[in-house]
Amino acid sequence: MSRISGVRCGSAPPTCTFFNYQIGLTNFQNSIMITLKNIASLALLIPALAFAAVDGVALLKKIDRNLEPESYESYRKLINIEPNGDKKEFVLYTVKKGKDKMASLFLQPASDKGRSTLRQGDNMWMYLPSVGKPVRITSLQSVTGGVFNNADIMRLEYAVEYDVAAVDESDAKLITLQLKAKTGEVAYDKLTMKVDKKLSLPLEIKAYASSGMLLKTLYFKDIKDFGGGIKRPATIETDSPLYKDFKSVMLYSGLKKRDVPDEVFTQGYMARIEELRK
Amino acid sequence: MKTLLLAAALAAVAASVAAEEFTFDAAEFEKKPFELNGYVEPKLELLGLRGDSAAYRLAYPTEAARATLARSTLTLELEGKANLGDWVFDARAQASQVDDALTSRSNALVVQEGGVRYSAGPGLTLDLGKRVTRWGKGYALTTVGFVERPKDATDPTASREGFVMASVDWTRSLPGSVSAISFTGILLPTDGVTNADFGRTNDLNPAAKLYLLAWDTDIDLMWRGAGAKTEAWGVDFSRNLASNLEVHGEWARQRNATHTAVNANGAVSSTLQDSTAWLVGLRYLTQAEVTWVAEWVHNGNGQTDSEWASYQSFLSTATQPVASAALTAKAQTLALSGMNRPNPGQDYLYVKASASEPWGWVYGSAAVSLMANVQDHSWQITPELGYTGWTGWDMRARLSVLRGAALTEFGEKLASNKLELTTRYSF
Numbered sequence: 001m002s003r004i005s006g007v008r009c010g011s012a013p014p015t016c017t018f019f020n021y022q023i024g025l026t027n028f029q030n031s032i033m034i035t036l037k038n039i040a041s042l043a044l045l046i047p048a049l050a051f052a053a054v055d056g057v058a059l060l061k062k063i064d065r066n067l068e069p070e071s072y073e074s075y076r077k078l079i080n081i082e083p084n085g086d087k088k089e090f091v092l093y094t095v096k097k098g099k100d101k102m103a104s105l106f107l108q109p110a111s112d113k114g115r116s117t118l119r120q121g122d123n124m125w126m127y128l129p130s131v132g133k134p135v136r137i138t139s140l141q142s143v144t145g146g147v148f149n150n151a152d153i154m155r156l157e158y159a160v161e162y163d164v165a166a167v168d169e170s171d172a173k174l175i176t177l178q179l180k181a182k183t184g185e186v187a188y189d190k191l192t193m194k195v196d197k198k199l200s201l202p203l204e205i206k207a208y209a210s211s212g213m214l215l216k217t218l219y220f221k222d223i224k225d226f227g228g229g230i231k232r233p234a235t236i237e238t239d240s241p242l243y244k245d246f247k248s249v250m251l252y253s254g255l256k257k258r259d260v261p262d263e264v265f266t267q268g269y270m271a272r273i274e275e276l277r278k
Numbered sequence: 279m280k281t282l283l284l285a286a287a288l289a290a291v292a293a294s295v296a297a298e299e300f301t302f303d304a305a306e307f308e309k310k311p312f313e314l315n316g317y318v319e320p321k322l323e324l325l326g327l328r329g330d331s332a333a334y335r336l337a338y339p340t341e342a343a344r345a346t347l348a349r350s351t352l353t354l355e356l357e358g359k360a361n362l363g364d365w366v367f368d369a370r371a372q373a374s375q376v377d378d379a380l381t382s383r384s385n386a387l388v389v390q391e392g393g394v395r396y397s398a399g400p401g402l403t404l405d406l407g408k409r410v411t412r413w414g415k416g417y418a419l420t421t422v423g424f425v426e427r428p429k430d431a432t433d434p435t436a437s438r439e440g441f442v443m444a445s446v447d448w449t450r451s452l453p454g455s456v457s458a459i460s461f462t463g464i465l466l467p468t469d470g471v472t473n474a475d476f477g478r479t480n481d482l483n484p485a486a487k488l489y490l491l492a493w494d495t496d497i498d499l500m501w502r503g504a505g506a507k508t509e510a511w512g513v514d515f516s517r518n519l520a521s522n523l524e525v526h527g528e529w530a531r532q533r534n535a536t537h538t539a540v541n542a543n544g545a546v547s548s549t550l551q552d553s554t555a556w557l558v559g560l561r562y563l564t565q566a567e568v569t570w571v572a573e574w575v576h577n578g579n580g581q582t583d584s585e586w587a588s589y590q591s592f593l594s595t596a597t598q599p600v601a602s603a604a605l606t607a608k609a610q611t612l613a614l615s616g617m618n619r620p621n622p623g624q625d626y627l628y629v630k631a632s633a634s635e636p637w638g639w640v641y642g643s644a645a646v647s648l649m650a651n652v653q654d655h656s657w658q659i660t661p662e663l664g665y666t667g668w669t670g671w672d673m674r675a676r677l678s679v680l681r682g683a684a685l686t687e688f689g690e691k692l693a694s695n696k697l698e699l700t701t702r703y704s705f
Contacts, residue, residue, distance in 0.1 A: 074304075075302075075304035075307060077302040079300075080640075082640065086667075088641070088667065088669055089669070091307055093307070107307050108307070109669045109670050109704070110315060110317075110670050110704040110705050111317075111666065111669075111670055111671070111672055111702070111704035113315060113704075120457065120491070121494075122494070122518070122521070123491070123494055123518065128435065130435045130436075130437055131412070131434075131435050132410055132412040133412040133413075135417075136496070136516050136517075136518055136524045136526075136561070184520070184521060185520075185521045186521075187521075222300070235300055243638075243640070246640065249300060251300060251301075251302035252302075253302045253303055253304035254304030254305075260400070261399070261400045261401065261451070262451030263399075263400040263401040263449045263450065263451050264400050265451065266449050266451055266458045266460060266491070267458070267460070267489065267491070267496070268447055268449045268460045268462075268489070269400060269449065272397070272403070274309070274361075275361075275366070275397060277308075277309040278309060
């Protein structure tokens with residue numbers, strides 16, 4: 001008897017179906033060989049079974065929680081480093097609540113001080129003190145110049161924005177998640193996320209456009225204990241083939257759990273985000 | 279051994295540089311009780327003048343016609359803030375010095391905005407002071423700016439002076455399709471001295487705005503009560519149809535608005551009429567990351583092309599050296615009374631294409647904008663370049679070209695061409 005066995009994995013949500021087709025009958029003498037082959041097949045299937053055992057969506061949610069509490073405040077410094085070594089720095093104060101609300105305020109440089117951004121799900125606004133009213137913006141626009149754009153600065157949660165298309169844990173220390181944007185509103189159509197298996201924290205993320213073009217790579221470094229049970233990378237470095245020889249770095253500080261009222265995430269509050277800082 | 283020592287020293291230096299590069303402590307950015315910010319902005323302008331135009335003779339009645347004028351402007355803006363718990367005191371003041379071959383004037387430090395705000399919570403604030411309101415969704419123009427000074431369509435982000443007012447803001451976030459609701463109530467008193475630019479009657483001038491974020495759409499309902507100005511109400515909206523496409527619109531109705539027309543002989547007729555104004559626009563980000571803004575604006579109370587031509591014809595006659603002093607004085611009075619306000623016409627098309635970091639020029643920007651008076655076919659086109667690569671510095675170069683037939687809006691402006699070089703240092 002001859003059988004073809006294997007595992008076939010589909011896209012989001014990650015599902016795997018086993019197939020085992022019988023081709024024909026053989027005599028009794030071959031049955032031992034067949035049994036051995038089946039054992040071998042099963043042995044080959046062990047990694048695949050483990051593969052299937054990883055719930056990609058649950059892992060992504062865990063990564064989200066490990067990176068940040070669902071509601072928090074943080075300070076971030078963005079450093080754009082030009083090929084000649086010149087740097088430009090931005091400092092942002094950020095508050096996030098729940099799965100879809102986020103607001104950021106620029107504290108530095110002086111020319112950008114008071115500028116704020118607000119996100120409610122797919123709605124995104126920018127407030128410039130000189131304009132004096134919130135203006136709707138798109139997630140792909142760059143608010144700082146350089147490699148980081150709105151989507152990086154105003155990112156909500158991976159599990160909110162992406163489906164898990166495939167999970168690969170063939171590497172002993174890494175799990176690789178292939179993520180597909182849930183809607184066309186998300187800035188990057190696909191992500192390839194390399195995850196530290198032990199810590200459930202991302203090590204590297206490659207972001208692709210729907211055309212398949214690599215837009216940027218984010219490297220997560222410098223795992224730091226922020227207190228309150230938050231232990232995560234404090235540095236994210238980014239490079240992009242679109243910005244050859246440029247590098248951007250995002251540094252985290254003061255990340256802590258904080259629950260602010262929903263009214264903070266409204267247009268009228270954009271000019272007053274400073275009031276949240278203590 | 280020497281090589282090893284050198285390598286170790288280099289490694290130590292590199293490590294220290296790396297450590298310096300990537301150090302960040304939020305404690306350095308603790309909120310300060312008192313803050314002082316501002317900017318210094320030198321600007322150089324080269325104007326190509328229409329020396330034979332009525333606009334020139336109105337601006338420089340005693341000067342001979344000239345074709346060019348170089349002007350320098352130095353602006354200082356200071357902004358101070360005191361954060362005292364739930365109370366915030368703030369002021370923004372501006373001073374400038376303008377010099378050219380024909381005039382030299384100093385504008386002393388004038389408070390553009392300032393007052394006190396009390397926050398009873400994130401959803402409730404009370405405000406008293408001189409404030410700039412900016413209603414409407416239009417980028418270049420707005421039809422619902424009921425309690426603000428007119429926007430300069432050629433420089434929509436330029437700072438403006440506010441009006442003295444008391445206001446209350448109430449906001450509530452909600453679950454469901456209507457996710458935010460906000461109410462703003464305003465009293466803008468006039469008494470002949472206070473807010474004289476708004477009106478000179480004794481009135482409280484109430485105004486209100488109701489904002490809703492409903493079904494992912496920003497919606498505002500606005501109202502201004504009768505007082506120094508007539509009653510007006512309006513509505514606007516803004517919505518993202520796709521991640522790269524936003525549409526917006528405004529509609530306003532003003533009751534008993536005064537419509538002034540001047541014929542070629544200088545006879546002034548004023549009529550009261552209910553008028554409607556509206557604006558439709560979009561913002562579109564292309565795959566090449568060029569942002570297009572397009573707006574069509576209709577102001578029912580504006581000057582038709584024939585009314586404007588008649589007025590310009592009168593100005594042309596009244597400002598001639600042979601004209602009587604009374605006629606010239608009448609022309610100047612009319613110009614100061616609002617006939618020469620920005621964008622006086624009825625229908626405008628505004629289009630702007632801008633690109634951040636074009637041609638791989640990091641921190642650079644390039645844009646070109648067009649403002650056209652649709653009725654008289656006159657227009658202004660403005661290409662510009664900007665650069666923000668040096669911390670604290672904003673640099674901008676703009677060239678404005680204004681064209682139109684005789685007696686049209688942009689064909690009769692003081693300058694036919696204008697080159698501006700602006701550098702702003704913020705601190």
